[in-house]
Amino acid sequence: MPNVLRADGITVKFGGVTAVNNVSLSLGSGEILGLIGPNGAGKTTLFNAVTGFAPMHSGTITLLNKDITALPAFKRTRLGFGRTFQTERPFEELTVLENVLVAAFLTVGRRREAERLAMSVLEQVGLADRAHQPALDLNLARRRRLELAKALAVKPKVIFLDEIMAGLNPPALREMIAFVRSLSAQGLAVLMVEHIMEAIIELSDHVIVLASGEKIAEGTPQQVTSDERVIEAYLGTD
Ligand SMILES: Nc1ncnc2c1ncn2[C@@H]1O[C@H](COP(=O)(O)OP(=O)(O)OP(=O)(O)O)[C@@H](O)[C@H]1O
Known part of the structure; x- marks a missing residue:
């Protein structure tokens, strides 16, 4: 699958806090990438860094092989980034x-x-x-x-969806899942931050799991949901 979007070595710091540490991802046309992790893991921050809404400490972003790292959000939008906002x-x-x-x-x-x-x-x-x-x-x-x-x-060539399933009732959730699938069927690349695991499992071709700003696992939904580190990050260990 040819790359539409690549983000390499993304690091975002807020003062002394490293909210995202050296995370990379890539996304092909028609592909759905799910980004999951416990609260405060850095999902929204990574999402904002890629879309140009949060300044990066380091990393590069390419859209269709063009380096767009230095472009502000509105220019990324014009080149093909569509996004929703969590609120x-x-x-x-x-x-x-x-x-x-x-x-x-x-x-x-x-x-x-x-x-x-x-x-x-x-x-x-x-x-x-x-x-x-x-x-x-x-x-x-x-x-x-x-x-x-x-x-x-x-x-857009890539659409960024920030928790668009949150709070929907079951019929509306089913409709939203079907709608996102239809976007990918039309060839759009989809990057989705989502807490609703049902949607992640049904839709994602590939999942990246963040915890405390680090990528702790990636793979198919089945691979990541059975990964010990992921279970630990969600449930904690006593
Ligand atoms: N503007 C900011 N200034 C300072 N710290 C921030 C800022 N935005 C986020 N952070 C911190 O960065 C870390 C990652 O937060 P982020 O909102 O990206 O996590 P998240 O995975 O999206 O969480 P949630 O699932 O709760 O939305 C947290 O420790 C958060 O407090």
Whole structure:
């Protein structure tokens, strides 16, 4: 599988705390990489470093063989990074469509083209019928879909999903799992931080486990969930 994204030797420090220590990952087109680990393991920090939202101490990032390490987040977005945020934060006073338009304008200059793109991603996530409602009116599952629509509206090559399954009820979780699978089937590379193991096990081609900023295991979902170090990191030892 050709590499879409590579991150090599990523280290992030906050003052004296090393939140991510020398972690590498790579991701091919249509591949789903799950990033798991106990609270405070460094998942969000690694995710933010790769997407350009957290400064790195060291490491390199390449997108389609182009070194993008020095680029700020908005330039990475333009080159094909779409992301959701752990705490979804729509502009609540804007409509659903307007929220997606804000993202679409990051990659498309003309209004008509941006509107077409925004409507097509709203259709893709099943929110087209709510396009003209205020974002404020959406329930949690639909807010997550709006986050996805915003991430897709930048025409990504890699999509970064930060705990998009958290708090969903079982039917909404099933729908979200199916939706993420459909993204990978379309050739998108997916990097997913997720605590819901059901989703990780069903979706991930490959899983990286972080604990205290270190990569402690990687492999298929079956390999990592039976790994002693992973079980220890989650359960602790007395
Ligand atoms: N802006 C920051 N300033 C200082 N320390 C930070 C900052 N962001 C994260 N940290 C620290 O870095 C470590 C990793 O945190 P991070 O949020 O990346 O973990 P996580 O695996 O995403 O956790 P969770 O599953 O709870 O979201 C923690 O010790 C955290 O306190």
